[in-house]
Amino acid sequence: MDDGKKTDAERLLALMRSHRTIRKFTDAPVPDGLVRECVEAAQCASTSSNVQGYAIVRLRDAKTRARLVEMTGGQPQVAQAGAFFVLCADQRRHELAAEDEKRAYEGNLETFLVDVIDTALFAQNLALAFEAHGLGICFIGGLRNELPEVDRMLALPHGVLPLFGMCVGEPDDEPMARPRLPVEAVLLEERYPRDAEMREQMDRYDAETREYYLTRAGKSLTWRGGVARKHEQARRPHLYRFFESKGVRWR
Helix, strand or coil: CCHHHHHHHHHHHHHHHCCCECCCECCCCCCHHHHHHHHHHHCCCCCHHHCCCEEEEEECCHHHHHHHHHHCCCCCHHHHCCEEEEEEEECHHHHHHHHHCCCCCCCCHHHHHHHHHHHHHHHHHHHHHHHHCCCEEEEEHHHHHHHHHHHHHHCCCCCEEEEEEEEEECECCCCCCCCCCCHHHHCCCCCCCCHHHHHHHHHHHHHHHHHHHHHHHCCCCCHHHHHHHHCCCCCCCCHHHHHHHCCCCCC
16 A cells, blocks of 8 residues: 555544534534535445435424424434434335336335445445534434424335434534444454453443543443443334334334
8 A cells, every 4th residue: 555545544544533423513504515525425335235225305494403303302403503414214216116117015124124224324424424524413313202203294205214313514512532442342353252251341441431421521420331221121112113104014
């Protein structure tokens, strides 16, 4: 690899490591041309069998975005950011293709997973594209709090499945970098480690996250405690029926 390519790699890795979730934005708009450029670049993400099972809806209406602030659990950045998007798994395009080719469309859990994975890969590419332009992003999983109403608001047809939102804009905040799990807890050799080994890595990470939260919020919190609380009860149990109503079949 020559020096020029090494420089490009170093710049890309530095950009990836600089990611922060931004929750405060200025009111500067995100230009349409830049949005189009970033979406086009994001489309180069890997896609299973070239199905490209995703669509992105930009929401500009102030009333719609204000309502979404409430529906996402009171997240003001949904209305505040220069741009807001809804990321959808798109099976409608596939249904239309099957109809045009006079073939049956047999969706199941596998096709659902493929389209969700495609959407996530596209979204991460899109985030990097915006961040390369100096913008900040915030993914909004709270969009799934009230998916049937989101679906009605956006008038999404059968087969188009809203998954999460994405705020984009000029950052008005410089949050601390949130530490990640040790590489050894994620990069595994040959087998998944024994529970005792994984707990050692979790202990290391809890010590680091405790310092992070003490500095950021003055609270002695840990990653392990947060994950345990999050999974103590089933979350958003309505999703199963909602996705079924939109055409997802599980077998």
